[in-house]
Amino acid sequence: MDLIPKPDQVVAAAGNLAHKVLYGGLADLRPMPRTLIDEGTLREVYHYRPSATAQESGDPVLLVTPLAAPAICYDLRRGCSLVEHLVTEGRPTYLLEYGEVSFKDRNLGMEHWIEEVVPTAIRETSAHAGGRQVHVVGWSLGGIFSLLTAASDADLPIASLTIVGSPVDVSLVPLVAPLRPLLNWIDGRGPITGGYRMLGGAPKPLVKWAFQLSSFQKLVTKPVAKVAHFDDADFLAQLEAVDRFTANMIAYPGRTFGQLYHRFVKGNAMVNGTFEVGGRELALADIGVPVLVFGGANDGIAPVPAVRALVPLLTGSPDVRFEVVPGGHLGMLTGRAARGTTWVVLDEWIDQWSSDRAEAATAQAAEPAPSAGTPAIGTGARRHGSKSSRALAK
Template identity: 70%
Template sequence: MDLIPKPDQVVSAVGNVAHLVMYGGLADLRPMPRTLIDEGNLREVYHYRPAAGVEQSGDPVLLVTPLAAPSSCYDLRRGCSLVEHLVEQGRPTYLVEYGQVSFKDRALGMEHWIDEVVPTAIREASAHAGGRPVHVVGWSLGGIFAVLSAADQPDLPIASLSVLGTPFDVTEVPMVAPLRPLLNLELPDSLRPLTRLYQAIGGAPQPLVRWAFQLSSVQKLVTKPLALATHLDDREFLAQVEAVDAFTAKMIAYPGRAFGQLYHRFVRGNDFRGGSIRFGQRTIELSSITAPVLVFGGATDGIAPVAAVRALLPLLTGSPEVQFEIVPGGHLGMLTGRGARATTWEALDEWMSRWPAAPVKQTRTARKRPSKKTAKATPKRTQIGSNPQRRYDSKASRGLAGG
């Protein structure tokens, strides 16, 4: 609203406040209807029902949920729901989520998601869609799960891979970089309170996860009351804030061992930056990915800044094509903010339409992996900001090409 509100702004503000008081909110938080098609230990695979009067076509899309985040990241509210957008486009749309994490899951590490959860979800989505290869989309830590699964099992029926807001170099994350020298000090176990704490309680509890997510945008949190007061006439703004609050309230706990791996390997060791990640007796090489990859960086993302996300690009030497896009928004906003409809979602639509593939023979077990030598022989092209006429900040994206 203006400093001195206009009459129409006052009317809109009064109407919004009245609706809030009478109905408890402005956002349409109804989830898109879906059907459970597969489940296992911390694995639930859903198929979203087709929109009425819309014929489904094209290869299926699987949305990979981050650990500790609710699946509403992809279905935030009607009008700002990537799921709704894909369904209305006629895309067969699937999602894998993990349910509530409890103390009994404390021994589960990242291997559980890389070996079992995500690969099984890809195969189930492909089988349910008639054996079509799958466009895999992962946001935040979901992107890490998708990338590592694709690298570990290049034979998965993947048509393309899209990664949004996923940092691969924590030295470029302002929240973490200053702390790493302290975290890497050699201290006795008795002086490592964080390690002892997560081991004792079996992971990172839900309130801590919620607090950490809110801390990443502390400036917005502090100025939120003023922002709400000055936007009382903006129904869309108020609805978006309400939807983000509902998303944050549903954060899920981290299993103990998986949290420990992320803390030691990702935050302290920055292992992902080298492109080789060791789990037990095996090493996963990101150069083994043979699918085309689309990478998104959020222009104002504090959790996964552009430079931290861009670090993935030179590691994808086995991919036939890599495309990088900078889109508006912070960590969640780049995925499902009000501006994502004309930026991120359009880029995803264009990308997936470029990679139609023939049906594949679907099996329930992993097939023999192609050798690394074969994967690396595939020519690779890297595009930066592919559509300057439409894409937000494409000139800035292109400028990164020489960096």
């Protein structure tokens, strides 16, 4: 809105205010319809119902939720929902979430997710989709879990991995870097260690506060931005959706929180490409599927350098692609700009590594070679390597 509002801006702002008063908000927060297909201890796998306007076909996409974050990260609001986008495109779309974490779950460690929850979800998704290979998409810690799961079991039916905002080199995270010398100095004897052991994990209020702290600048400037955009219904709707997301943070199980705190925050355990889980050392170099990595241009939780550090570690992957896209930690996944950036690249990636395309390529290769002087179709295709980036943040 201009410093001196124009008549149309005043009318739009008045309409937005009236809508908020009458209906309680501007955002369409209806969840996309889904059906539970599998469940276990802190494991719920859902299949989103196909769109009435697009027939479901092709390889399935499995969205892996990070711990502590609600699954609405993928289905934030209508118009800014990755789930809605995938379903509308006709892709078989699945979601892995974990349900409510309680005190009784305090002894569950990371191996529960890496050796049981995520692999089972991948297998169940593949089975439900007719035995097809699965395109796994993981945001934040969901990306870390997806990487370690793929490194742990090469026989899983994974077509490709997409990692969104997952920091591998924690020393490059500005919020954590200044604290690491202190954390290493107290060597696990400080209040954080004692606190999570006593409480059985990181409680909801603490998780919510940590997420808000990472976006402190936006939190401070939010009232000003709200007034400045009061004529922009889509902007205000996005704020409402993000507020709902933050209010629904979930607790961390105690042992898992301890492992993350000691190994990731203090020990920066994955920076060299290996991680110990359940007595086994997993190596990212053992991942043998294509990997797409996204870094958010304004991400304070997982800055671009901390995420880019993953790329040189994926030496066993047949193709690694790194993309910088607009947005912060959540915005890069499901912000307003993601509709024309992150989602577009993800669509291209899934199509590139779909089993339908591979079968078509195999069939084409089996056909007789074209006569001399006739160019073969498709020979001009360009492949994006690990150093490529469209710099979509610009």
